Amino acid sequence: MSKCPPVDITPPELRPSALALHVPDWAEAAATPNDVHDWTQRQAAALVPFRLDTRGWPLHPHGPTGRTGRNLGKWGENAAADPIVVAGHGPARRVLLITRNDIGVEAIPGGMVDPGETAPAALVRELREETGVDLADHRPVILGRDLVDDWRNSDHAWVASTSALYLLPAEVDAVAGDDAVAATWWPFGSLAQLDAAITATGRTLYAAHRPLLQRALDHLTKGEENHR
Template identity: 65%
Template sequence: MIVVPAHLRPWAVPWPAYSPVDITPPELHAGPGLAVSVAEGWAEPCTDPAGLPDLADRQAAALIPYAIDVDGWPLNPAGRTGKTGRNLGRWGENTAADPIVTAGTGLERRVLLIRRGDCGHWAIPGGMVEPGETAPAALVRELREETGVDLAGLAPVVLARMLVADPRESDHAWVATTAALYQLTEPVTATAGDDADDAAWLPFTSLTALTRALDGFGARLYDAHRPLLSRALAHIGGRDA
C-alpha cells in the first residue's frame, strides 16, 4: 500500500501519478474461489462495479453519501486510501451494525466485547447488515450470534452513522456503520459464537482502562472500533482517555 498524504486524500485534488495497490484477494477474483465466496453468502459475484445494475440504488440508500467516478466505480467518501480493488463482500458501501452493550455505572461499568476470529483483537460484537435487513434487526442478530445475548426487547440509543477505518477498505469498497448503545444494569451471561473466539465483560470507565485490561492478558483492542467506543463513553459520561 502506498502512503497517501492528507492533502491528497480528497478526490477533488488532482494526483496524476496516483497508483494504488490492488488488494483484491484470490477468492474475490473470477474463478472457483469467487464462486465459493458467493456460495458462502458473504461476497457478491461482480468483479467490475461498473456493471452493477443496482449501483445507483446503492448510492441513494447509502449511510454516507458518495460519488461515482467517470468509469462507473464508487469512490470512498473518505478519499484516497492507496488501495484499489476490494477485500470486502460488496463494492461501494458495506453497511455494518455495531451494538455497544454496557452494564453497571461508574467504576463498575463494563462493556461486552468479543475476540475476533480473524485477527484475534477484541472488538464490538457487530457485523454486516444482510441484504433486505434493517440496521435495528442486524444489531440484535449480530449480538445474539456472536455473544448469545438477546436484547430484542430493549431499544438502543443510536450513537452514530459513520465511516469505519476498516483495514480491508479500498478506494472502491469501504465500511459504514450504525453504532447503537444498549445499557444494562448488570452483566448477563455471554458466550462466544459465530466468528467470535471469546466474549467477555471488560472495564469501561475509559479507553485507557479498557486498553490496560486487555494488555493484562496480552491482547489488544480492534483499532477501527476505538472511535465508536469513544462515542459511547461520551454519551454515558465516561472518559475516552
C-alpha cells in the same frame, strides 16, 4: 519522487476468474463496479454519501486508501451494525467485547447487515450470534452512522456502520459464537481503563472501534452528569 500505485487487496475467491465459476454466499457476483447496475439506489441508501468517478466506479468518501479491488461482499458501501453493550454505571461500568477469530483483537460484537435486513435487526442478530446475548426486547440509543477504518477497506469498497448503545443494569452471561473465540466483559470507566485491562492480558483493542467506544463513553458520561 513517484507515488506507489494502490495495492490490489482482492482475495482469490473474488477475482473475476473465480467469480465466473463460483460466487461465495457472502458476496455479490459483480467482478468489477461496471457489473453493478443499481448505483443510484445504493447511493440513496448509503449511511455515508459517496460519489462515482468518470468510469462509474464508487469512490471512498474519505479519499484514496492506497488499496484497490474488493475484499468485502459488495462494491461501494458495505453496511454494518455494531452493538455496544454496557453494564453498570460510572467507574464500575463494563463493556462486552469479543475476540475476533479473523484478526485476533478485542472488538465490538458486530457484523454486516444482510440483504433486505434493517440495521436494528442486524444489531440484535449479530449480538446474539456472536455472544449468545439476546436484547431483542431492548431499545438501544443510536450513536451514529459512520465510516469504519476497517482493514478490508479499499478505494472502491468500504464499511460504514450503525453503532448503537445498549445499557444494562448488570452483566449477563455471554458465550462466544460466530466469528468470535471469546466474549468478555471489560472495565469501561474510560477508554484508558479499557486499554490497560486489555493490554494486561496480552490482547489488543481493535483500533477501528476506538472512536465508536469513545462516543459511547461520551454519551454515558453526559447522561450521568445530567442526572446528578
